[in-house]
Amino acid sequence: xxxxxxxxxxxxxxxxxxxxxxxxxxxxxxxxxxxxxxxxxxxxxxxxxxxxxxxxxxxxxxxxxxxxxxxxxxxxxxxxxxxxxxxxxxxxxxxxxxxxxxxxxxxxxxxxxxxxxxxxxxxxxxxxxxxxxxxxxxxxxxxxxxxxxxxxxxxxxxxxxxxxxxxxxxxxxxxxxxxxxxxxxxxxxxxxxxxxxxxxxxxxxxxxxxxxxxxxxxxxxx
Amino acid sequence: xxxxxxxxxxxxxxxxxxxxxxxxxxxxxxxxxxxxxxxxxxxxxxxxxxxxxxxxxxxxxxxxxxxxxxxxxxxxxxxxxxxxxxxxxxxxxxxxxxxxxxxxxxxxxxxxxxxxxxxxxxxxxxxxxxxxxxxxxxxxxxxxxxxxxxxxxxxxxxxxxxxxxxxxxxxxxxxxxxxxxxxxxxxxxxxxxxxxxxxxxxxxxxxxxxxxxxxxxxxxxxxxxxxxxxxxxxxxxxxxxxxxxxxxxxxxxxxxxxxxxxxxxxxxxxxxxxxxxxxxxxxxxxxxxxxxxxxxxxxxxxxxxxxxxxxxx
Amino acid sequence: xxxxxxxxxxxxxxxxxxxxxxxxxxxxxxxxxxxxxxxxxxxxxxxxxxxxxxxxxxxxxxxxxxxxxxxxxxxxxxxxxxxxxxxxxxxxxxxxxxxxxxxxxxxxxxxxxxxxxxxxxxxxxxxxxxxxxxxxxxxxxxxxxxxxxxxxxxxxxxxxxxxxxxxxxxxxxxxxxxxxxxxxxxxxxxxxxxxxxxxxxxxxxxxxxxxxxxxxxxxxxxxxxxxxxxxxxxxxxxxxxxx
Numbered sequence: 001x002x003x004x005x006x007x008x009x010x011x012x013x014x015x016x017x018x019x020x021x022x023x024x025x026x027x028x029x030x031x032x033x034x035x036x037x038x039x040x041x042x043x044x045x046x047x048x049x050x051x052x053x054x055x056x057x058x059x060x061x062x063x064x065x066x067x068x069x070x071x072x073x074x075x076x077x078x079x080x081x082x083x084x085x086x087x088x089x090x091x092x093x094x095x096x097x098x099x100x101x102x103x104x105x106x107x108x109x110x111x112x113x114x115x116x117x118x119x120x121x122x123x124x125x126x127x128x129x130x131x132x133x134x135x136x137x138x139x140x141x142x143x144x145x146x147x148x149x150x151x152x153x154x155x156x157x158x159x160x161x162x163x164x165x166x167x168x169x170x171x172x173x174x175x176x177x178x179x180x181x182x183x184x185x186x187x188x189x190x191x192x193x194x195x196x197x198x199x200x201x202x203x204x205x206x207x208x209x210x211x212x213x214x215x216x217x218x219x220x221x222x
Numbered sequence: 223x224x225x226x227x228x229x230x231x232x233x234x235x236x237x238x239x240x241x242x243x244x245x246x247x248x249x250x251x252x253x254x255x256x257x258x259x260x261x262x263x264x265x266x267x268x269x270x271x272x273x274x275x276x277x278x279x280x281x282x283x284x285x286x287x288x289x290x291x292x293x294x295x296x297x298x299x300x301x302x303x304x305x306x307x308x309x310x311x312x313x314x315x316x317x318x319x320x321x322x323x324x325x326x327x328x329x330x331x332x333x334x335x336x337x338x339x340x341x342x343x344x345x346x347x348x349x350x351x352x353x354x355x356x357x358x359x360x361x362x363x364x365x366x367x368x369x370x371x372x373x374x375x376x377x378x379x380x381x382x383x384x385x386x387x388x389x390x391x392x393x394x395x396x397x398x399x400x401x402x403x404x405x406x407x408x409x410x411x412x413x414x415x416x417x418x419x420x421x422x423x424x425x426x427x428x429x430x431x432x433x434x435x436x437x438x439x440x441x442x443x444x445x446x447x448x449x450x451x452x453x454x455x456x457x458x459x460x461x462x463x464x465x466x467x468x469x470x471x472x473x474x475x476x477x478x479x480x481x482x483x484x485x486x487x488x489x490x491x492x493x494x495x496x497x498x499x500x501x502x503x504x505x506x507x508x509x510x511x512x513x514x515x516x517x518x519x520x521x522x523x524x525x526x527x528x529x530x531x532x533x534x535x
Numbered sequence: 536x537x538x539x540x541x542x543x544x545x546x547x548x549x550x551x552x553x554x555x556x557x558x559x560x561x562x563x564x565x566x567x568x569x570x571x572x573x574x575x576x577x578x579x580x581x582x583x584x585x586x587x588x589x590x591x592x593x594x595x596x597x598x599x600x601x602x603x604x605x606x607x608x609x610x611x612x613x614x615x616x617x618x619x620x621x622x623x624x625x626x627x628x629x630x631x632x633x634x635x636x637x638x639x640x641x642x643x644x645x646x647x648x649x650x651x652x653x654x655x656x657x658x659x660x661x662x663x664x665x666x667x668x669x670x671x672x673x674x675x676x677x678x679x680x681x682x683x684x685x686x687x688x689x690x691x692x693x694x695x696x697x698x699x700x701x702x703x704x705x706x707x708x709x710x711x712x713x714x715x716x717x718x719x720x721x722x723x724x725x726x727x728x729x730x731x732x733x734x735x736x737x738x739x740x741x742x743x744x745x746x747x748x749x750x751x752x753x754x755x756x757x758x759x760x761x762x763x764x765x766x767x768x769x770x771x772x773x774x775x776x777x778x
Binding site: 052185 | 629632
Binding site: 013073084161162165170173176177178 | 432
């Protein structure tokens with residue numbers, strides 16, 4: 001089959017693009033978590049700020065991805081960061097904020113108040129309450145948010161090829177330029193493959209992070 | 223997974239210990255142990271077939287002569303130019319006409335149509351920006367307007383003026399396919415319409431990726447397509463180029479543009495790339511374009527094959 | 536406490552608005568759109584964009600709801616998991632790739648773009664229709680059947696209204712994805728606001744990028760807003776009180 005032939009004769013190029021793609025996605029996810037997770041936790045303290053922050057993150061998502069990428073270019077060019085990966089990563093960080101912040105906020109807010117009460121009754125300090133009760137209990141939902149963000153990023157990162165960031169989107173972009181079907185299909189398949197693998201991987205992490213108690217509880221509930 | 227356990231462990235270290243570990247981690251991530259003797263160059267490219275081909279050939283030449291070449295991905299004209307100006311890339315192939323019309327927004331016909339004058343003008347101007355234009359290649363990869371041969375013969379169009387006469391009578395007579403860059407550039411379609419004195423309503427200006435204008439033309443979705451003079455698809459699809467009788471387009475000779483400080487560090491680069499001026503002819507580049515665009519051959523192998531045939535590798 | 540925060544928020548919003556205004560002016564956007572030819576051009580692109588979205592989302596909603604409903608019917612319920620999984624796989628394929636593949640199949644122009652947008656928008660709608668109908672407590676459906684309603688009437692008068700909130704949410708998500716992806720249509724000759732965005736990017740002209748991006752974002756926000764608003768009309772009162 002032609003696709004297989006294309007893949008075999010361009011393996012190293014495809015491999016290099018895949019690594020680039022993964023690099024862009026992982027760096028942007030890590031930064032997005034470093035920003036979004038604390039943000040999500042902080043806004044649980046105040047309803048008003050929470051709704052505004054989530055609103056802003058919502059608006060950020062309605063901007064078409066190519067526009068946000070394009071916008072980062074003139075923004076970052078004077079800092080010697082204009083070409084390629086940095087504007088792509090910056091845009092992806094902005095995009096990922098909504099799922100991460102929103103899920104973190106919802107998860108922490110929705111921890112069963114009875115359990116928190118019990119915790120207080122046991123004499124736990126506010127910090128201990130947070131680290132030993134709230135965080136572990138909200139972990140699965142927070143991880144679900146991160147998982148959504150990662151899968152989203154993998155897809156959107158393909159468009160970053162149009163601002164010189166590389167990644168598997170290049171296969172699609174150049175495939176369109178040359179009207180080279182096999183190239184396009186290879187690019188599409190590789191991105192889907194990565195998406196699926198990481199989705200399963202993160203599903204596993206989500207499962208592992210659900211503390212035993214919660215798993216039993218959900219089973220009992222059913 | 224004991225999150226609380228992990229956090230407990232972290233908070234048990236002193237602030238000083240945490241801080242030093244963090245600094246060490248940063249160091250590991252960002253420290254780049256490049257040996258001082260390694261000659262390295264960062265290459266950029268424009269995002270269409272010929273741009274990729276020129277960059278690949280340059281890369282092979284430099285690597286053969288002991289350089290470590292880092293290649294950045296292709297992007298639009300202004301993006302690549304800006305990254306050169308800001309020092310993100312060291313070298314890329316730019317066209318004389320493009321620099322003249324787009325970066326410097328000039329329109330002097332006497333300079334534009336003379337290949338040598340144009341080159342010297344650009345070289346002088348960019349020297350002020352510490353960008354050096356090395357030896358240009360001899361072929362002219364101008365923008366061209368293409369039509370299907372049969373249709374052009376039917377409508378009796380051989381020049382752009384003849385096309386504009388038809389459009390002056392009926393501005394909806396022809397639709398054209400072009401890419402966003404060509405439409406908006408100072409040496410692009412909007413300005414061309416002004417110079418030739420016709421106007422096509424935007425509904426008939428179909429924007430698409432440059433590579434698929436040929437496709438649209440063959441599918442009869444458009445009547446006229448934008449193209450490049452050295453493109454291999456012109457002959458393959460039986461298309462004909464309209465003559466630019468008012469000489470609207472400048473000459474477009476590709477030439478390596480390098481940052482002055484990089485050239486000062488490695489003056490031999492000029493010599494290495496000079497060989498292409500003689501060796502890479504119009505016929506050659508058309509053939510290379512054809513191999514990549516029509517026969518879908520791998521760019522790297524096409525370039526290497528050509529270089530071996532011409533004694534460059 | 537709240538008024539303190541709201542005052543700070545107001546202050547921040549005003550500062551942001553002023554900065555945005557200055558920025559927009561500096562980038563040449565105001566100058567650009569005040570050119571009457573360009574303005575007509577932008578409006579034309581906007582209409583093209585809306586056209587692409589409207590046609591594709593109409594098809595996607597119709598087919599999406601039908602597919603969602605079909606797989607909640609008893610005979611097909613066992614396949615629903617597999618089908619939804621497969622359709623879900625479709626969403627892992629990047630929208631750019633779907634557009635490129637439509638180009639290969641249908642050539643250049645509006646049609647491949649509409650096809651690609653249709654494919655991208657179907658999943659959220661189908662999946663939410665399925666989930667929405669499946670989440671109705673079986674007791675309600677039972678009592679409806681028990682009251683002698685024909686299956687058709689059960690569907691239209693009980694199942695769909697009950698699931699409407701979830702379905703509208705799915706539609707909302709699909710709409711936003713659609714409007715965003717339609718911007719890529721410019722690559723294959725479909726027009727739309729993406730033309731300005733791509734042109735601005737390759738020429739590094741911020742005003743063009745903004746002239747394309749801002750209307751698209753406004754379009755998406757308007758769509759989002761209308762969806763949230765229509766909830767109060769479409770979703771029957773009983774369900775709203777429950778939530």
